[in-house]
Each structure stands twice: as structure tokens, then as C-alpha cells.
Amino acid sequence: MSEEQKNPSSQENPSPAQENKTDKPLTPGQQKRRQKSVFQYIAILFGAAFVLLLFTFVMERRQYQMLQEQNEAQIDDLQQSVNAVQSLNSLYEENAALKEKTQELEEENQDLQEQVDQLEQQVSDLSVQAEKTSQAMDWFWQIDEAYVRGKYTLCRELMDSLEEAGLKEALPRESVTDNGRFSPYDRYQEIYDALY
Numbered sequence: 001m002s003e004e005q006k007n008p009s010s011q012e013n014p015s016p017a018q019e020n021k022t023d024k025p026l027t028p029g030q031q032k033r034r035q036k037s038v039f040q041y042i043a044i045l046f047g048a049a050f051v052l053l054l055f056t057f058v059m060e061r062r063q064y065q066m067l068q069e070q071n072e073a074q075i076d077d078l079q080q081s082v083n084a085v086q087s088l089n090s091l092y093e094e095n096a097a098l099k100e101k102t103q104e105l106e107e108e109n110q111d112l113q114e115q116v117d118q119l120e121q122q123v124s125d126l127s128v129q130a131e132k133t134s135q136a137m138d139w140f141w142q143i144d145e146a147y148v149r150g151k152y153t154l155c156r157e158l159m160d161s162l163e164e165a166g167l168k169e170a171l172p173r174e175s176v177t178d179n180g181r182f183s184p185y186d187r188y189q190e191i192y193d194a195l196y
């Protein structure tokens with residue numbers, strides 16, 4: 001038997017040292033290519049990581065802006081609500097002031113209406129008094145003329161009519177002229193005393 005047949009296992013299973021010997025060492029060009037591909041792989045990983053970071057930043061920024069817009073909208077709504085509440089408070093206060101003013105004006109109006117009623121009554125009374133005074137003066141001038149002319153009977157009849165009409169008290173008690181003469185009431189009383 002030959003040597004090869006004696007030791008068949010040595011050929012079938014080479015040792016690790018033999019395997020290393022069979023691997024060919026890398027040439028410098030292969031090493032450069034291998035390093036270059038590793039650098040490219042690392043660069044691609046860094047690029048992908050940078051793109052992911054950039055995308056995350058953009059999404060975070062967008063979400064922040066959306067939240068900020070929502071917050072601003074809520075703040076605007078709250079501000080409008082506050083303004084509406086303040087406006088309502090102002091309206092309530094103004095309404096209360098107007099009610100109070102209306103109450104005061106109604107009371108003042110009632111007082112003025114009472115004064116108007118009193119003045120109307122006074123005007124009515126004065127109008128009646130003036131009418132009576134006018135009628136009494138008509139009677140007085142006829143009485144005075146009859147007395148001056150010596151028509152005493154007619155004068156007495158006129159005086160009785162004046163008394164029956166209740167116009168004696170309507171004669172003016174003061175003279176409108178400043179000549180020291182009697183007032184119509186005093187002159188009437190003088191004639192009455194002379195005839196009765």
C-alpha cells in the first residue's frame with residue numbers, strides 16, 4: 001500500500017493551518033475595495049440616520065406648530081369668552097343703572113304729574129274766581145251808577161241780586177289804582193251801609 005492509502009484521513013480533513021495556507025492573502029486593491037465598501041455602508045447608515053433624524057425633527061416641529069395653533073385658538077376662544085362675560089357684566093351693570101334711572105324718572109314724573117294736577121286745579125279755581133270777579137264787577141258798576149244817580153230802589157234790587165248770586169265775596173278787596181280810593185269791596189260796603 002502506498003502512503004496515500006495508509007493515511008486517507010489526512011487528505012480528507014486538512015488541518016486549520018493547511019486551510020490558512022490555502023487561503024490566498026488579499027491584494028492591496030482588494031483591501032481598498034473592501035474598505036471602500038465598508039465606508040460606503042457606514043456612510044449610507046449615517047445618511048439614513050440623518051434623514052430619519054431630519055424627518056423626526058420636521059414631524060416634531062409640525063406637531064409643535066399644530067399644538068401651538070390649537071393652543072392659540074383655545075386662548076382666542078377663552079379671550080372671546082372673557083370678553084363676552086365682561087360685555088355681559090357691563091350690560092348687566094348698565095341695565096341696573098338704567099332701571100334705577102327709570103325708577104327715579106318715574107318717581108320724578110309722578111311728582112311732576114301731581115304738581116301739574118295741582119296747577120290745573122289752581123288754574124281752574126282761579127278761572128272760576130276770575131269769572132265770579134268779572135260778574136261781581138259788572139254788578140258793582142251798575143250798583144255804583146244807580147247809587148250815584150240817586151236810584152236807590154234800583155240800587156237795593158241790584159245789591160240783593162248780587163248777594164243772592166253769592167258774588168259779594170268775589171269783589172276785589174284791593175284797589176288796582178294808587179289814588180287812595182276805596183277798593184270795589186269797600187265801596188260796595190259803603191253804599192250798602194248808606195242804603196240799609
